Amino acid sequence: MNQERDTSATLRKLLTTLSNLPDEASRRNYIERHPRVVRPAIVEQVANAVRESVRVDVSRAFSLAEAAMAIAQQLHDDDAVARALRAKGNVLWVKGEYKAAVRLFQQAVRLFQRAGKITEVGRTLSTSIQPLALMGEYDRALSAAKTAEEIFKKTGEDLRLSRLEINIANVFHRRGDLPEALARYERAYKQLLPDKDAEGIGVALHNMAVCLISLNDFQRALETYQTARKFCQEHSMPLLAAQANYNIAYLHYLRGDYNEALEILRRTRQACRDNSDAYHWALCNLDQSTIYLELNLIKEGEELAREASVQFQKLSLSYESMRALTNVAIAMSRKGDASGALKLFAQARSKATAEKNPIWPQLIDLYRASVLLNQGQLSKTQRLASTALTFFLSYPLPEKAAICHLLLARAGLQAGDFRGADRHCCQAL
Template sequence: MIKRIWMLVCLISVLSATAQQQAVDSLRKMLDGHPGQDTVRLHLLNELAFAYYAVDPAEGVTIAEEAIALARRIDHPRLLAAAYNSKGTNLWAKGEDSLAMEAGETALGIHQKAGNKLGAAKALNNLALNYYNLSDFGKALEYHETALALFRELNHHTGIAHSFSNMGVVYLSLSDYPKALRHFLNGARYWENGDSAALANTYLNVGLVYKNMKDYPRAMQYASDALDIYVRIGQKQGEANACGNLGTISSENGDTAAALRYYERALELNNAIGNKRRIASDLVNIAVAYRKMNDIPAAAAYLQKGLQLYEQTNDKENTAFTLINLAGLYPHAPTTLPTLRKALRLAEEAGSLQNQSLAWETMSKTYERSGRHAAALDAYRRHILLRDSIYNSAKTKEVARQQIQFEFEKKEALLKAAHEKDNALAQAEIERRKAIEVAIMAGAIILLAASAAGYALFRKKRNAEFRAKIADTEMKALRAQMNPHFIFNSLNAISNFIDRNEPQLADDYLMRFSKLVRMILENSGLKEISLTDDLQALQLYLELEALRLKDRFTYEVKVDEAVDPDNTLVPPLILQPFVENSIWHGVSKRENGGRILIDIRQHDGKLRCRIADNGPGRNSGKPAEAGKRSLGTHITQSRIDILNAQQNGGADITFTDMPQGLQVTVSLPLMLKF
């Protein structure tokens, strides 16, 4: 039996929570470009320190200490607390719980003194994780409950989701599987759509419930789905955890060779990250695999290495499990019974029913071998009582009921999501029209007042008209980007995937579609966004159309090295209408071989964006097509006119007919964040 597989706890940062290498590289670049010792640099240091926790926690500690020093120099309490929080997070990831606790308590004290409830809730969550790692499950639940109450008071959905998920992990360690599953599913209901890491965490944790209930096929499916997501988003720590869990499930299901492969992959990843606790877990799991293969010397060597690391981190639960396995290797040794008694004491202190049951079972076998039958029978009776308290029929029925409810709600959510998106778009259109009506009425009032107030009020009327034009143009741009044909085709594509019994494709398409809708609605209300964010929305749109049209065309997005997309600002969704024209009236007219190129570079102090396709172009002899292309051009030209009025010129659109296809060049003033 293998005890330690990883339950995904959820860390909460005061700032960003991404830990992917791409985020680290981007933040590093921004930090190098801002040498000033001010709050901007302090924000970047805190975000970078937290981003390192799943990539290189030792470097994360170094960055956090630099942030602490800077926060003290410029006397910024809130960001000082954030720096301590980031330091504690990285120490937690390294397995140095005592130091992590000190940093977390310091952050909590600063937040409480300043009356910052959100910061205090996040600090309480992270402190609860440290108590969990020290096997103080009662204290962990107490801190999570306190954090949950604060998050609910603030209506902070992400924090509520984290708290539920982390409490589920604690209940899983306490072998209360119905409560564990209920908390995991309650947390999942609060995650925002498109949060891949949160979805993977939920899958991995739900898989653990079924592993412990010995439903191995279902456990394997959830863990495999989680691994696929972690690999896709580049989350190395999550990938290592999923590999460890898959190894455990494979081992308990009788496939020791597959288990060893998963464990070795997990150990390689955790060694690169430097996480002591997870390295110890991998070592012990590998040892148990070697024991099953009857390689006792190798098993003993790996167990001793793992035991040293667990004792360093004061992990009572897993120290007990490792001691039980060491005792089991040498059942006739004089140290076997003392070792088992020590393991039993640690398991009782940690409140681990699983390890208590395992210790009594191993002790019973040891007594039996030495001829102490009465003691063996008593130990076995204790083992059975503990085992039955974990796996009773009521809990099994409750877990089955929870699973049925979860599957039903997941299917219902897919239908509801499509319906809600239609309603959301309709409501957004109504609100836009109301805004225009208000603007028109305001313009009329200003116009009447201008006849009496003279030139000064006339200028105000002109300004009001200009603002109305901006609102009208923004509404038309949003309608062009979210036209009913695109929405209908997207929902129809999802329906087709479901009809063809391709739920994974339908799920993937729905996730991308919902993320694109959210990005368009959010970005349409902003004056400028980063080129990175704009290209991300454009990439999602291209992916959806390529999938819907069954890859009838290919596309390429090229950004010149001289352009820093994170630091470059553009009007939101300025290129999308031209890309839509290239797809709908260009490459979609071809049976195959369609190509779209989006090339962005800096030239003469401007940002030049070129969209070229190999469709029929404007010289195809089809005037209707040219007319259709002009709609997106007209709307975007209005936006360009507004931009020129605000930026004193510099923006324009040019069209170039090519032998095959059409090229559109959009020139924008070069606008930078810093």
């Protein structure tokens, strides 16, 4: 027992030392002076520490990942180098550097395959799904998921299959298949509970709530977020807790409580900046711009939307960039720049179509129709609004369908079709 305690204390001391090495030169000097650390077991222990640290302290996790890489490169051992590459990839995707993360995961997969470590191949492929999905590489993400699933079934790893379910659900969520995504999140959550997998449970709860918002089940979403936030705080996962706060802010916004939503977003944005969570920092800017636009604070809304657009472009996130670009276009239309707004709406729609998202092209067409109506282009307005109405009725998204009806009613009034306008007003109710 005392030996285990001493070993644990020695490892903690080593991890602290490695995490405080500021650059490549200092890591190289340390390794030269302490050759006993150049062992595969040390690389594995440091890589495991990266996984544990990345949701708590991204800077520490990155320093440890760099240390693991420096040690592994001295070993010329495929398994050790692959573990270090995967560890660094994990940190990079949390930091929002998705392309670089995917490259490292691919290198790790090849090395694990060469080393005959089939389970580690499955783990790495499973980890690569989320950054691939965030980049819009859905087919590659699902291909990686299929291979990982086959591996975990073959090796009988039920826990990894449950975690894989979350990653697959993320892909369906981003593609707009919300019922399928929610069903998979709920299934993963129930499967993870017996194993007391804290990180997996926290992620599943968080993503369940995101889906519930999109499905307009606000009360259940709020309850799930509150459960997720409490769970993440109790299990020392500040990044996930901050993300839960971000989404609770979004719920307040949807309920019309703008002051509370803005205050939570301000606090959450600072927490995300402090934890190097570039993705949720940008999301806070995006949602705050949406609130400002609803409050008719056009200048502030446009500034934050443009800032979010730049952030998402740096992160190579086409879907989120499309949303930010849409907000910029809305702001421009409110300022009377119809030509500029329509140009940006067209760019945003192209991004949405490339993402294969079924909802956003129709939603952007609705915004375009509103601009065209104000320009007196009634036939184009009616065509776009009618097509969007058909979609929103079939999806179904009744609140969006109601907006389509109101837009068609306005177009009918301008065209002198009073009976048609009255019919659309009644259907909007």
